[in-house]
Amino acid sequence: MGITDSIFKRLRRVNPRIMAAAEKTLQAVPGVQGRMEAEYASMLRDLEPSLKPYRNEFAAHAQLPQAGIPREEIISAMERMQAHERTRWESGFVSGAVYHGDPSYIDFLNRVYxxxxxxxxxxxxxxxxxxxxxxxxxxxxxxxxxxxxxxxxxxxxxxxxxxxxxxxxxxxxxxxxxxxxxxxxxxxxxxxxxxxxxxxxxxxxxxxxxxxxxxxxxxxxxxxxxxxxxxxxxxxxxxxxxxxxxxxxxxxxxxxxxxxxxxxxxxxxxxxxxxxxxxxxxxxxxxxxxxxxxxxxxxxxxxxxxxxxxxxxxxxxxxxxxxxxxxxxxxxxxxxxxxxxxxxxxxxxxxxxxxxxxxVSLGEQGYLDATRRILETASAIKTEIRSIPELRILGDPWWVIAFASDTLDIYRVMDFMTRRKWSLNGLHKPSAVHLAVTLRHTEPGVAERFGADLREAVDHVKTHPEDKGEMAPVYGLAANLPLRGVVSDLLKRYMDVLYKV
Ligand SMILES: Cc1ncc(COP(=O)(O)O)c(C=O)c1O
Missing domain, CATH: 3.40.640.10 (Type I PLP-dependent aspartate aminotransferase-like (Major domain))
Known part of the structure; x- marks a missing residue:
């Protein structure tokens, strides 16, 4: 979902008594609304640098530049941003998001565009x-x-x-x-x-x-x-x-x-x-x-x-x-x-x-090949997950594989995976994590790397109870926070930040 941990970390510091109160009562308490507003503002200020990583590197244009910027300069800036963002999805660390991603295929689609x-x-x-x-x-x-x-x-x-x-x-x-x-x-x-x-x-x-x-x-x-x-x-x-x-x-x-x-x-x-x-x-x-x-x-x-x-x-x-x-x-x-x-x-x-x-370029054969690769890779990944006793796959999935744990905080497992460059989807109700297998994951070694990292993640969570993780407290809190309106309001302010120059 993209909401970062600091929002919720900061939110947790709000008086727990207030947190537990019903939303309507909360808003009626004199001064609370103002205090929440101040909390939001300060949380989002903390968040901004991670959401706007290019601020110090590239010029920001709040108004039209007086004279147009040379085309080559624009292309070169975009190439640098792409280089920064591309490696993670290209190397198969991301759940869903980019479904094909082969460079020559992308070049072909770009020519068509x-x-x-x-x-x-x-x-x-x-x-x-x-x-x-x-x-x-x-x-x-x-x-x-x-x-x-x-x-x-x-x-x-x-x-x-x-x-x-x-x-x-x-x-x-x-x-x-x-x-x-x-x-x-x-x-x-x-x-x-x-x-x-x-x-x-x-x-x-x-x-x-x-x-x-x-x-x-x-x-x-x-x-x-x-x-x-x-x-x-x-x-x-x-x-x-x-x-x-x-x-x-x-x-x-x-x-x-x-x-x-x-x-x-x-x-x-x-x-x-x-x-x-x-x-x-x-x-x-x-x-x-x-x-x-x-x-x-x-x-x-x-x-x-x-x-x-x-x-x-x-x-x-x-x-x-x-x-x-x-x-x-x-x-x-x-x-x-x-x-x-x-x-x-x-x-x-x-x-x-x-x-x-x-x-038309893939044709039926192209889709059949892609599907076979995805389902075979998904099967290998399910075998990896099933071999880890602390983890449990939810239901009987095809190629979008959700897993949970009865003994460990699954969000801490996800946090460790994030440190290993993985971008998995955190789910809740019930607490779980999923990987949507794409063609990126069918590349040689990716499924094995996922299994090895996941095993290490589980071992780490078992042996390092002091490591609270980054998103784990966030998801834990989001799952339990009774004030859904507060969560919704935070998400809206988060979107406001995205639109800041
Ligand atoms: C089952 C299902 N329906 C609908 C959507 C919404 O698709 P989009 O993000 O393209 O709007 C998704 C996105 O993941 C999905 O998985």
Whole structure:
């Protein structure tokens, strides 16, 4: 998540009595609000240097420079920043984030971007090549999910997984309002589904009904049935989920949706470009796509395991009628007849061109090879984790592997890994850490290095109880802090810092 430890370390120094008090009471205590404000300000001041590492090295431009800076100087500054940032992800230390990362592949995508940098699908008459690319991206993606025998599957390109999910949820809200007269829409969402569903609920005023997951971290279908009301517009499942990398029981969930004539969305943002190929390779992939009659929409991220550059995803629907509820049209605007399929108006056509180029250059064979490498590496990494008695893998994951410990503070294990250059994702509820295996981890020696470092991390935590770690107190506190509003406020101020020059 990126929030650094010093925020919470400082927060801990706030009077513990105040910390334990309920938020409303807290805010009513005279002087407390001011004191919290002062605490925030000082915490964030401490944080700034680590968030702005380039301040002393590169000129900062709060206003336009009076005379333009020479192009070569700009390129050289950017090259130095890249050199600083690149090594970690390139050498396979990072969970997720960069999914392909091979230098010659990146060069190819950069050439494609450069060729198309001026294109904008909003002007489809000027840039018909972009429309061609986008239509084919949608069709190629749909064909992975059972559209070969079903020509009603359609969709659009979006800017990423979050936008695909927001679009789908807005579509269900509008469809249900128009077709069923639902004024107070509700969506049924497993607690492990991506935060983008919560964002959609907030943005579009849809009530989110959370359902729990079972011991296997998969959504509880019986709870979904109990959560259904006459206002339900959609049920959601993940294939797989971000935190634990497990596939929800899509078949029973989507059947439930079908029986009650509500929508069902499979979030395959993470798995859309792995699972179809895993199935072809003979892995036992449970049904999750449009071959299930209850699945009415899906999201699949080309910019993750589709190996396109960041900024593209696909949202798909069963039937163009549903897709029409996503589209925006303006017929009375003095600016002319206006329409856009997604949230943005103008869009970067170059990203769609690069996404298309990624897909057709890899082809089915490229994705099969990538999937095989990823699943084999994930299996080796699972074996490494299982060989460490203090660690326990959560559920039965595919290639996003979450692990916890019953005897050690898992966040201290993560801290040791960070010192060894690893960037793993800290999870909570329950406390765990995950590694999303990418092609970077399939390079020779990376899985073995992960195993060796993890073993050392566990030994270190066992033998050095005095080492409290860096993020461990942060996660411990974040898990227990009753004041969620305070945590939320801190996150907002953290974002403010990111926008400081
Ligand atoms: C299952 C799942 N859905 C949605 C998203 C959101 O994708 P994005 O970060 O591209 O908006 C993610 C991101 O990791 C994800 O794992």
């Amino acid at each position: 450069a060729l198309n940098s001026q294109s904008n699908p909003l002007h489809s008459d000027v840039f018909p090549s972009t429309s061609k690319f986008e239509a084919e991206i949608v069709s190629m993606t749909a064909s992975l999910f059972g559209a070969q025998n079903n020509n009603e599957i359609c969709g659009t390109v979006s800017s990423g997984g979050t936008e695909s999910i927001l679009l789908a949820m807005k579509t269900y809200r509008d469809y249900a309002r128009s077709r069923r007269g639902i004024r107070d829409p509700e969506m049924i969402v497993p607690v492990t589904a991506h935060a983008a569903f919560d964002k959609a609920a907030q943005y579009f005023n849809i009530k989110q009904i959370h359902i729990p997951v079972g011991d296997d971290y998969r959504a509880d279908a019986a709870a979904a049935e109990r959560a259904l009301t006459e206002n339900t517009v959609v049920i959601v499942g993940s294939a797989p989920s971000f935190p634990h990398g497990v596939i929800d029981p899509i078949e029973p969930l989507s059947e439930l949706a079908r029986a009650h004539r509500v929508g069902f969305h499979t979030d395959a943002c993470l798995g859309g470009f792995v699972l179809p190929f895993a199935e072809q390779l003979g892995y036992p992939v449970p049904p999750f796509d449009f071959r299930l009659p209850g699945v009415t929409s899906m999201s699949a991220d080309t910019h993750k395991y589709g190996y396109a550059p960041k900024g593209s995803s696909v949202v798909l629907y069963r039937g163009s009628e549903l897709r029409h509820y996503q589209y925006y049209t303006a017929t009375e605007w003095p600016g002319g007849l206006y329409f856009s399929p997604t949230f943005a108006g103008s869009r970067p056509g170059a990203l769609s061109a690069a996404c298309w180029a990624a897909m």
